[in-house]
Amino acid sequence: MGEYTGRFAPSPTGPLHLGSLVAALASYVDARQHGGKWLVRIEDLDTPRCVPGAADDILRTLEHFGFEWDGPVMFQSERGEAYRAALERLPVxxxxxxxxSLDSCQCRNLIHKPEGMHSVRVFGGRTIGFEDRHFGWFEQQVDDFVVRRADGLFAYQLAVVVDDAEQGVTDIVRGSDLLDSTPRQIFLQQELGMPKIRYKHVPVVRNADGEKLSKQTLAPALDWALAAALLNQAALHLGWPPAEAAGPRELLRELAGGF
Ligand SMILES: [Zn+2]
Structure with a gap:
């Protein structure tokens, strides 16, 4: 496969839960099995939704569960300049x-002064397809979409693309809830002349009501005392055989194939 750099990119809106552990484990093991690097990025772009102390808590939890990341942690809250520069290079x-009135938006046909509080949209209008390593071929029509919100915050789609390029990410392994964000991200990569990325979307963890585990569905925080058992539960969700080592660090090494 050649060069491999993967990443895990949680939002600090609360503590990690089993759903986030599955995403972390899937990306970590894939990176280590390819002899690649694994980076961590804190997606604290949407500051109103961020919880003070959550980023720290996430990093300490990852450490406790045995994850070792390469290089410094990137924080999206420090990346405004890079997003602004990218926005200037897009047809918007x-x-x-x-x-x-958004349903009858005619703004793409008018010229507005780029001043004041308004959202900024990129001109879309082509179909983007890609080969997902889990789900196979996936394609979608990409229409115009917001790259900077009216409140001045850069859109998630733009920030992710700019950061992945900056960090040299070659492979993204993440939850399937982001599958239909991927065509818009590839669209932006193409518009900005950024390298192609390989994708693998893994099934998300759902609760008994069939809802995706998240802070909104009140997923419980990962219990440090149950680290090894939770890692095996995440492995089971991914369809992997359980590991037998006792501590989380050893267990994670075993799951990654004793790299
Ligand atoms: Zn409009």
Missing amino acids: YACTCSRK
């Missing part, structure tokens, strides 16, 4: 519509 227009 200002959308001055309110939420109510």
